[in-house]
Amino acid sequence: MNAAYLYSLVTVVVLGLIAYAGVEAAGLDVLFGVIIPYLAFIIFLVGFANKIIDWSKSAVPFKIPTTMGQQKSLAWIKQNKIDSPYTTGQVVIRMLLEILLFRSLFKNTRTGFGAGRRISYKWVIWLWLFALLFHYSFLVVVIRHLRFFTEPVPFFVSFLERIDGMLQILLPNIFLSGFALLAGALLLLVRRVFLPKLAYISRPADYFPLFLIIGIAVTGLMMRYLSKVDVIRIKELTMGLATLQPSIPEGGISGLFYVHLFFVSILVAYIPFSKIMHMGGIFLSPTRNLANNSRAKRHENPWNYPVKTHTYEEYEEDFRDKMKEAGIPVEKE
Amino acid sequence: MNDKNKIITGLVIFFLVVLFPFWFNLIFGTPGASTAPEAELTEKAKEAENCVEETQYMRAEHMQLLDQWRDTVVRDGKRLYMAEDGGKYDPSLSNTCMDCHSNKVEFCDRCHNYASVAPYCWDCHTYPEETE
Numbered sequence: 001m002n003a004a005y006l007y008s009l010v011t012v013v014v015l016g017l018i019a020y021a022g023v024e025a026a027g028l029d030v031l032f033g034v035i036i037p038y039l040a041f042i043i044f045l046v047g048f049a050n051k052i053i054d055w056s057k058s059a060v061p062f063k064i065p066t067t068m069g070q071q072k073s074l075a076w077i078k079q080n081k082i083d084s085p086y087t088t089g090q091v092v093i094r095m096l097l098e099i100l101l102f103r104s105l106f107k108n109t110r111t112g113f114g115a116g117r118r119i120s121y122k123w124v125i126w127l128w129l130f131a132l133l134f135h136y137s138f139l140v141v142v143i144r145h146l147r148f149f150t151e152p153v154p155f156f157v158s159f160l161e162r163i164d165g166m167l168q169i170l171l172p173n174i175f176l177s178g179f180a181l182l183a184g185a186l187l188l189l190v191r192r193v194f195l196p197k198l199a200y201i202s203r204p205a206d207y208f209p210l211f212l213i214i215g216i217a218v219t220g221l222m223m224r225y226l227s228k229v230d231v232i233r234i235k236e237l238t239m240g241l242a243t244l245q246p247s248i249p250e251g252g253i254s255g256l257f258y259v260h261l262f263f264v265s266i267l268v269a270y271i272p273f274s275k276i277m278h279m280g281g282i283f284l285s286p287t288r289n290l291a292n293n294s295r296a297k298r299h300e301n302p303w304n305y306p307v308k309t310h311t312y313e314e315y316e317e318d319f320r321d322k323m324k325e326a327g328i329p330v331e332k333e
Numbered sequence: 334m335n336d337k338n339k340i341i342t343g344l345v346i347f348f349l350v351v352l353f354p355f356w357f358n359l360i361f362g363t364p365g366a367s368t369a370p371e372a373e374l375t376e377k378a379k380e381a382e383n384c385v386e387e388t389q390y391m392r393a394e395h396m397q398l399l400d401q402w403r404d405t406v407v408r409d410g411k412r413l414y415m416a417e418d419g420g421k422y423d424p425s426l427s428n429t430c431m432d433c434h435s436n437k438v439e440f441c442d443r444c445h446n447y448a449s450v451a452p453y454c455w456d457c458h459t460y461p462e463e464t465e
Contacts, residue, residue: 147449149354151366171396228393240367
């Protein structure tokens with residue numbers, strides 16, 4: 001099983017070296033600074049749309065919400081409105097809680113043997129904690145990066161920077177989210193490496209994005225706190241990208257920046273083909289986004305072919321005369 | 334399924350969010366934003382040629398130097414800075430830095446604003462009148 005994460009780690013390291021050597025030794029600034037980022041972004045947009053549209057075409061033959069509470073029933077039985085939603089509004093609340101707070105991770109239990117060899121279910125919230133830390137710090141980091149892609153910088157970006165750097169430790173001011181992101185990604189990785197059952201089911205497709213994100217976080221932190229790249233030149237490059245007038249700023253930028261940018265490009269281009277598509281997929285999961293109301297509302301199976309029927313009314317229409325002749329009672333005279 | 338419209342709507346919203354930098358710059362952006370503003374030097378700064386350290390070092394590390402200065406002065410009470418080249422300076426933002434770089438708006442703010450950096454120097458320090 002070690003091969004799964006070693007391959008991923010080696011791949012990420014090699015990719016980093018390619019970008020570094022490509023810029024520092026071969027002078028491919030335009031390739032790594034303009035062409036690859038644009039290409040990656042286009043692949044992301046097209047691939048993402050393609051995937052979602054493909055998913056939107058797939059049939060939902062049955063109503064299969066997973067429920068964790070009492071469904072709507074008789075008036076005196078209390079319904080669990082979030083865990084067994086009946087209306088669209090309740091589904092929306094359930095989805096929001098799932099997407100914003102990762103509720104299904106929160107309910108994670110671990111099965112094991114308790115005292116006296118009796119089976120026990122233990123509430124385990126570590127994954128939920130790590131996932132929250134990871135996703136939200138990543139979100140903050142992404143929003144903060146808008147300072148490189150907008151001019152003037154919108155108020156919410158500066159506001160977020162103020163909150164993120166409120167501890168005012170060191171200069172340049174420490175942004176908590178960057179370190180939280182690295183910590184979150186490392187925790188998610190350590191979990192996969194050291195928990196035997198998880199290591200067993202983890203594939204390179206699980207490790208690669210994690211290593212890539214760790215690589216992005218590490219190079220990002222290095223640029224800000226250690227090796228000090230020229231931010232002004234970088235913003236010239238990124239603003240060129242965002243205003244569709246790309247150019248490589250004079251004086252050049254450190255190779256470390258191009259490693260960071262190359263990692264991000266690969267991650268962005270990789271999203272539509274990877275498990276990271278859960279960002280779109282979570283909205284389309286039938287076990288979450290369907291209401292548990294199949295008793296009240298018929299769920300049409302799109303696979304059903306039109307069935308040829310012959311109702312009693314039609315039967316009677318066809319044979320009324322003969323039935324009367326034979327003395328069989330008919331409904332319509 | 335009749336959910337197709339909802340899914341496409343969601344996809345369009347997602348793309349609008351992802352493409353934020355592009356349309357934001359198109360509508361609200363300042364033109365020519367892909368060329369950074371230049372920090373302007375005062376006559377006195379031009380004459381001096383070098384800051385307390387090499388220009389390249391100052392460009393990258395000035396914030397750390399200022400942080401160090403603050404700690405040595407405020408916490409250790411040491412009011413002497415020995416530069417790499419042996420020069421002796423009073424570690425003071427208002428008296429040493431701002432003596433040459435008296436034009437905060439043209440020197441400090443231009444790049445800081447461009448990179449969206451909001452230094453908290455001025456939470457405590459006062460600066461000479463900002464002139465238009």
